[in-house]
Amino acid sequence: MDPDSLDAIAVPTQDEVCEIWPCNQRAFELLVACVRHFKLTLGGMGGAHWGAVPPGDVAREMEWLGVSRRDQRELRRQYLVMEDEALRILNEREAEAARKAST
Numbered sequence: 880m881d882p883d884s885l886d887a888i889a890v891p892t893q894d895e896v897c898e899i900w901p902c903n904q905r906a907f908e909l910l911v912a913c914v915r916h917f918k919l920t921l922g923g924m925g926g927a928h929w930g931a932v933p934p935g936d937v938a939r940e941m942e943w944l945g946v947s948r949r950d951q952r953e954l955r956r957q958y959l960v961m962e963d964e965a966l967r968i969l970n971e972r973e974a975e976a977a978r979k980a981s982t
Contacts, residue, residue: 903957905950905954905957906957906960907961909937909940909941909944909946909954910962912940912943912944913937913940916932916936916937916940917929917965918932918933926976926980927973928970928973929966929969929970929973931962931966937958941954941955
């Protein structure tokens with residue numbers, strides 16, 4: 880996996896260890912595949928804001944990963960939990976950077 884992609888979603892790299900439980904492995908793989916589809920909106924004084932991956936892009940990534948139709952609903956549910964947390968972290972980082980830049 881691309882270390883820059885992992886850093887973008889706040890996944891520990893190099894010296895840090897992050898265990899992915901087997902039940903979450905496929906959802907994590909989907910999240911990493913979708914990282915480049917996150918939407919970054921540049922605002923005025925509020926700085927930047929990260930937004931969710933469009934559903935069609937997530938569906939296309941699941942298809943490319945070979946996820947069966949039967950497994951897509953549960954995988955998407957798991958993915959959305961991870962995406963929500965990744966977006967929360969990314970937006971907190973953006974807010975902090977905007978605060979630092981304004982001082």
